Amino acid sequence: MKQNVKFKNNELFLAGHLYVPAKFDETKKYPAIVVSHPGGGVKEQAAGLYANKLSELGYITLALDASNQGESEGTPRYLEDPYARTEDVRAAVDYLTTLSYVDTNKIGALGLCAGGGYTVAAAQTERRIKAVATVSMVDIGSLFTEGMGRVVSVEDQIKLLEQVSHQRTEEANGGETYYITYVPQEVDDSMKGTVAEGHEYYVTDRGRHENAPNRLVFTSFNKIATYSAFSHIDKFLTQPFLAIAGSEADTLYFSEEAVKKAASQNKELFIIDGATHVALYDIRANVNPAIEKLDEFFTESLK
Template identity: 80%
Template sequence: MKSDVKFKNNTILLAGNLYVPSEFDEAKKYPAIVVSHPGGGVKEQAAGLYADKLAELGFVTLAFDASNQGESEGTPRYFEDPYARTEDVRAAVDYLTTLSYVDTDNIGALGICAGGGYTVAASQTERRIKAVATVSMVDIGSLFGEGLGRVVSVEEQIKLLEQVSQQRTAEAGGADTLYVTYVPQELEEGMTGTMAEGHDYYVTPRGCHKNAPNRLVFTSFGPILTYSAFSHIDKFLTQPFLAIAGSEADTFYFSQEAVDKAASQNKELFTIEGATHVGLYDLPEYVNPAVDKLAAFFSQNLK
């Protein structure tokens, strides 16, 4: 059972899909889960899939489009502001607390890919989030700045920031907004890993959506390169914490590091054998065991 909802992040109106269990009774109180989508994604893709499946298992869930993306407001369109996206998570929690059938003492948060990093970042200070889970998590600041495996030098990152600054000057003078792609629009021969998988998911009929056109405002790299999802994880992430990652994911190290560093005394890295980063977005053989693990985790920690 899904309904369209709107809620505010400061002055921006965000669009969400609210899911409730099939035997929903508005007079009862339900644990609730905020679900954040990957960078470049929208609520109708992986986030909606997980939200729907968790609602079938008894939770109220909210998947939503990030600021500047999908059906949510905000300009420039397709600007990836990690600080705004972290605040989006808090705003989604705000909205859930206004619903009479949500048990406001039992709200959890789930994030996928970059949404996982944003969820971890928000949960460090958003104490209304009582349990935190991620799937194929990445810290977008590290991923976009240092690259997969942290192979990009500081000097190269500074060159990128110089280009961002030059583009801002050009756009201030009237130039058109410069867009790049999240994942390759066309695959190069021999390309493998998450970027190739991302093409298969976002660009082909497998997972593409009209509201997720694989566009990223180039100047987004300015705020992204200063962002760290894990900056205070060793002090403030004390809630129960579950990170799910595929054994074949080239982003596995993000989940491992987050679990290693988190202050929580109740934390787990759950590995799904054979799964890749993007395989956990939609492939049933990986999504179903991930959902089973998430349901058990949230059932145990949202009571």
């Protein structure tokens, strides 16, 4: 029960997959959930898996492609603009409110990896989002500039930004758009954790999709560098909040920090023992514990 939909984020049309429950009745009202994909991903991958499984449990779900990515409009292609991606979440909520069978007082949001950070950021000011959940969440501003575990010095971060500025000059003067990869195209024994897992998911048959070619506009970094998904969660993230992460994920600290800082009085860090960051992306690694917890959370918060 999936249909292709398009909706606007300002001047861009975004592409989405709208999932409805079995025995869907258009005359009834259903709780709805926006599902945001990881950085470098598309709606057909992990986001679509979660959206489909949650629809089977009685929710209307909308998995969308980010601006400039997948089947959504926007140039340059494969730009990762965290401010646009946060607005994508709000635009998806806009769209859900236009559907007669969506209960507009029961809209939730779920984000995976970077999509989790964007979802948390959007929910701080988007009060139509009544419940917030994340899986393997990261704050892309920190991860991409400070590195995993925040080990990159400020001096090295500035050097990167100088390279980005130089590239903008090159492109402004007719140079080609410069792309880098989200994850390594090739891995060696020195690569561990999410870096190696990301390669396996995005580059091999495990999760590869033609609309997610592992490309990132290099100049995205000057937008990402000052972005903070958690900037006001101590004041504004008052909605029920669930963060799901694996006990073996090298990104676990993002979920721990977000739950600790959030203003919500109904918040939980749910750790899946033995799971890594990417293990929560697909059936191969068994996402069922995450789905069961999400259903429990959204049932309590939205139904």
